Amino acid sequence: MFFDAIAGAFSHDLAIDLGTANTLVYVRGKGLVCSEPSVVAVAQDASGRGEKVLAVGHEAKEMLGRTPTGIRAIRPIKDGVIADFEITEAMLRYFIHRAHSRRKLVRPRMVICVPPCITSVEKRAVRESALSAGAREVYLIEEPMAAAIGAGLDVTAPTGNMVVDIGGGTTDVAVISLSGIVTSRSIRCGGDKMDDAIINYVKRKYNILVGERSAERIKMTIATASPTGKTETMEIKGRDLVAGIPKVVVATSDEVRDALIEPIHAIVEAVLLTLEKTPPELAADIVDRGIMLVGGGSLLRDLDSVLRQETNLPILRSEDSYTAVVHGAGAALDNLPLLKNVALA
Template structure:
């Protein structure tokens, strides 16, 4: 399927669309707003997010993808159709060839569901590429030769660590931990330690401003306003990067464990290559401060984040059709 027109990264939290010759043209939330009265879709993506924030009582929030698996086929199909049309235009003279990124551990039934959704959404041809391969291509890693390369992709809902060689996956392990889980962990920590509640968007802002997973010489502080769980009134709280590190400890431990497990299962010759070449991080979750340093300290291997971690999987999905002749 050389010459893929569109590459689609169907993430738990976001959908990114890559168009050949144009790059990533679309990044929107993977959410739909359904009318509670008749279950009809009223909006998709960014429009749905805005509508849900203004009319929460009459609408139902639907996330059709859970950890890369289709949880709601009907909504996924309509979401794909919407994003394809938005990316290439409703008046396109031909149906596009598309490539969809999927988790490496999907069953045949789950793969067929993704493929079928692509065809039902209006594609002429549908190819699929496994997430570690898409991430590696998007990060600019050449894994066509018989040498070991390691990529760790941390998305909104999942983490995948893999060893690649000769255009394929040698070892791969997935984990249902992603950027959203760090937000949720921070929300729980703030409630238990400070007695206030905050929303997901506030938690994400705190994570990006002062959050870290590795001890720094200087602690960063941030003030935010939460809702006191006893009085229900607004309350100003000061949180430190050390607080965030404590909140994230269990999650980062699980990510480190998966990386260790993949390295332990890697053939010695390829593991030696990884020790020399290092580990490459992709995905929005890789932007959490200190993750490179933490993984380096725990593995003894150099760790770098790719140039465009947010778009790497989408870029790799779009280019996979040409590079791998899918």
């Protein structure tokens, strides 16, 4: 108790969006201090028995798909949940120390955002990762709740708000009212599935194998969710599966759109199914207030038009798609009564 009070006085409390693709850290009193890919590179140490962390974040992401034997670049969060406990803990520890300008011996209060579909075993894993990475107290908030707060929606009001968070690993659709999630649906389909779809398409059509990073670049540069009238092209480099040598082909935005039909359909369907389960009063609120899109995947060009067309509802894009979740968690960290209200038991 006494130690906690001292630790509290010397540490800055943190809010963390531990995402499949990116980890963002908000420090109370400082704001957003870190936004890095959730990737850790580890190298076998000299004895060959253990592994040590080589790089975290941007530097580690550059290594994905490019490592020699003895080095592994790992994405420890898969589909929104922790797949590699130890690596996640190492990553958290690194980000916490960085947030505190590498001072050790600080034990912050931590708010961590988790997917709504999380099981109690997974909850415990997140909590324990945070505690052993140095947290003094841990609160878990569901990502759509944090996203709604971050997007400026009044989550405490008796009004229905619908949030769609399209991340790297998952798409979470949720209807929020009175500080709680009324209905929600999570699907394991987000930016990563779009990248996979592009890889498979290029493999089928051109017999070329491209890496994950290249597929992501194609998606961010020329992909659209619906026909735009203007066709863009981009060079794709990969390995020819027949000749086995590197090769370049030119892909068009129309082709990439075809490749993305399935993941986009899955996202639209998740939204429609959640709307179907929404109680009528809240559905009426959503007709007036629209659906709020957040998450990096929502930046896919024209995805908002597709959703508008399919639902006939107003579709709003949050101004900071990437940071809405961490900013919402940060806002809760700054407001203890709100935090206690929205945090998971």
